[in-house]
Amino acid sequence: MTSPLLPQIGVDPPERGDAARNRRLLLDAAALLVAERGVDAVTMDAVACKAGVGKGTVFRRFGSRSGLMHALLDHTERELQQSFMFGPPPLGPGGDPIDRLIAFGHARIAIVEVQGEVQRAAENSLEFRFAAPARAVSVRHVVSLLRAAGVQGDHELLACSLLAPLEATLVLHELRDLGISVERLGAAWEDLIRRVTRC
Amino acid sequence: MTSPLLPQIGVDPPERGDAARNRRLLLDAAALLVAERGVDAVTMDAVACKAGVGKGTVFRRFGSRSGLMHALLDHTERELQQSFMFGPPPLGPGGDPIDRLIAFGHARIAIVEVQGEVQRAAENSLEFRFAAPARAVSVRHVVSLLRAAGVQGDHELLACSLLAPLEATLVLHELRDLGISVERLGAAWEDLIRRVTRC
Structure with a gap:
């Protein structure tokens, strides 16, 4: 780490x-x-x-169709990864770490809005869900931002807990079954990050 | 609500x-x-x-076997529900709401340790995952404790975000694949609750 x-x-x-x-x-x-x-x-x-x-x-x-779906997810994750590793702030390097955490959640929610069904199908395959390389990259990214924000504690588990509400299966349920807007989800994410990171 | x-x-x-x-x-x-x-x-x-x-x-x-599994989950959820609705503190009524939130997470983690595989099978069935009555009860319980603790904000979405890291699929992954102990998971949950509820 x-x-x-x-x-x-x-x-x-x-x-x-x-x-x-x-x-x-x-x-x-x-x-x-x-x-x-x-x-x-x-x-x-x-x-x-x-x-x-x-x-x-x-x-x-x-x-095959499943190969295509896999490539599609991989493509989306790479784009997000490029943005948070090399893109402009607030998502990319150079910005305030708390703003970067907030932007990271907003970007994930925006992806779910468009590609959530593909992501959900992948999440419900047990091998893929937590073993995916993309997940490990996200965990490390959140860990590094928590550290940079001066948060003390069990960074790895805190990162896992913060990523859990961003999973496509839950976000899709909130958007579609509960009728919650993307804006409200984004605001709740920002609120969660501000609570977790304040000293 | x-x-x-x-x-x-x-x-x-x-x-x-x-x-x-x-x-x-x-x-x-x-x-x-x-x-x-x-x-x-x-x-x-x-x-x-x-x-x-x-x-x-x-x-x-x-x-059938699936009927038995369903009954088993229902049985476990009812026991937990009895405990947090009618049992002694810290899980049951009368205790400090923050202590009750912490005890609720600890109780959920303890259940996953024993029955996680049954729960995971249920979570990976889309109909069950968020539609289960037990989930609605948990969300309302967490919402009411957040209110009682004087937390301001979007209680419903905050409750969903706090329940997400307690899902059996993730907790099992942390326990088995990452080799994280129940004690460490419990401590991380307590830390998360203290961060989220402090004013």
């Missing part, structure tokens, strides 16, 4: 430019489909159609 | 004395099996054998 560098998730060998572009195109098409019509609408056919490529291209790229 | 009385979960018509005793005997046998040998060891046969009754009795009582 003392290393200054966070491990990057799923670092693959670099892709050739057009392969990377192609992959990005397909994942953007899949993300758009999830946002517009829900996770069930994401079929290999629909993604191919949306991206304007042949179905074979989608299969060659991701192997 | 203003009602002084918490709804009791699964209030069924009273059973005849020996039927109730019988049910209790079978559930105790099932709970013991989970504690000793894990959730997979709980078969109708094994429960009958442990309780010293015929297998037919177990089937007549619970219908």
